[in-house]
Amino acid sequence: xxxxxxxxxxxxxxxxxxxxxxxxxxxxxxxxxxxxxxxxxxxxxxxxxxxxxxxxxxxxxxxxxxxxxxxxxxxxxxxxxxxxxxxxxxxxxxxxxxxxxxxxxxxxxxxxxxxxxxxxxxxxxxxxxxxxxxxxxxxxxxxxxxxxxxxxxxxxxxxxxxxxxxxxxxxxxxxxxxxxxxxxxxxxxxxxxxxxxxxxxxxxxxxxxxxxxxxxxxxxxxxxxxxxxxxxxxxxxxxxxxxxxxxxxxxxxxxxxxxxxxxxxxxxxxxxxxxxxxxxxxxxxxxxxxxxxxxxxxxxxxxxxxxxxxxx
Numbered sequence: 380x381x382x383x384x385x386x387x388x389x390x391x392x393x394x395x396x397x398x399x400x401x402x403x404x405x406x407x408x409x410x411x412x413x414x415x416x417x418x419x420x421x422x423x424x425x426x427x428x429x430x431x432x433x434x435x436x437x438x439x440x441x442x443x444x445x446x447x448x449x450x451x452x453x454x455x456x457x458x459x460x461x462x463x464x465x466x467x468x469x470x471x472x473x474x475x476x477x478x479x480x481x482x483x484x485x486x487x488x489x490x491x492x493x494x495x496x497x498x499x500x501x502x503x504x505x506x507x508x509x510x511x512x513x514x515x516x517x518x519x520x521x522x523x524x525x526x527x528x529x530x531x532x533x534x535x536x537x538x539x540x541x542x543x544x545x546x547x548x549x550x551x552x553x554x555x556x557x558x559x560x561x562x563x564x565x566x567x568x569x570x571x572x573x574x575x576x577x578x579x580x581x582x583x584x585x586x587x588x589x590x591x592x593x594x595x596x597x598x599x600x601x602x603x604x605x606x607x608x609x610x611x612x613x614x615x616x617x618x619x620x621x622x623x624x625x626x627x628x629x630x631x632x633x634x635x636x637x638x639x640x641x642x643x644x645x646x647x648x649x650x651x652x653x654x655x656x657x658x659x660x661x662x663x664x665x666x667x668x669x670x671x672x673x674x675x676x677x678x679x680x681x682x683x684x685x686x687x688x689x690x691x
Contacts (some may be wrong), residue, residue, distance in 0.1 A: 388656045391680045397594025411595040422585040424556035429578035431560025443632040446522040448642045451624035452482030471528025476664040481519040482532040484648040487594040492586035509564035600673045603666025613675040621647035640690040647686040649675035
């Protein structure tokens with residue numbers, strides 16, 4: 380257990396430090412935005428490009444990790460939406476956002492550094508595969524459900540939904556780094572020493588800075604109303620999602636131990652900020668979504684320790 384604490388404790392101390400600093404008068408929301416831009420547009424893309432440029436990251440990656448991980452996410456989403464229809468007085472669009480929160484992890488700011496710290500560089504292949512597909516599956520599914528609930532699932536809306544993941548792929552520096560890094564790695568050219576050293580220095584900053592800015596971002600969230608719905612999203616995300624992914628990995632697709640560990644750990648990561656972005660875009664279920672992100676991230680310090688001890 381001490382080995383697990385050696386992984387979890389530094390991760391959440393960094394998040395807590397970011398949260399604490401952001402609460403001081405010396406910090407502002409603008410500072411969080413600038414720091415987040417550095418992490419998202421510079422540090423993490425550099426890390427991913429450098430690792431993928433080696434050309435060996437995807438060796439041995441199980442393609443079925445996509446089916447196991449996102450199958451678990453979609454099943455979690457459907458289960459929570461059905462439960463919400465029976466138990467809560469929510470509109471169709473609110474149930475769609477609630478369901479998205481059940482299966483959409485904070486893959487980049489928390490999942491990526493945590494999984495690499497836990498499993499090492501050998502986990503980068505499975506991680507980048509999941510990140511690459513993250514926007515392509517749950518995001519358009521949620522948008523489609525919201526449009527249907529609002530009675531706007533016409534040809535124009537469907538075209539907009541179909542283009543959303545494509546636009547995200549083109550504009551997202553993380554995904555661009557994955558594609559270009561993998562393409563470079565396939566050439567077998569390698570990297571010049573100065574470039575390799577630059578990437579090494581920048582990559583060293585990526586994980587700590589991502590965790591710090593995650594904490595700083597959480598300082599801007601506040602607990603809102605609808606505590607039961609908030610709890611339902613957080614509990615489904617932290618417990619149901621990883622349990623389903625583990626079952627799919629081990630009992631359905633018979634994936635290897637590394638793939639199972641990475642997929643299950645990523646599924647146990649708390650609700651991702653993209654859920655808040657979608658809720659804000661449609662101006663629905665914003666309060667419970669922000670609360671769920673805050674609550675699930677806090678609780679995950681304990682739940683992730685348990686999951687990692689079971690699968691690593």
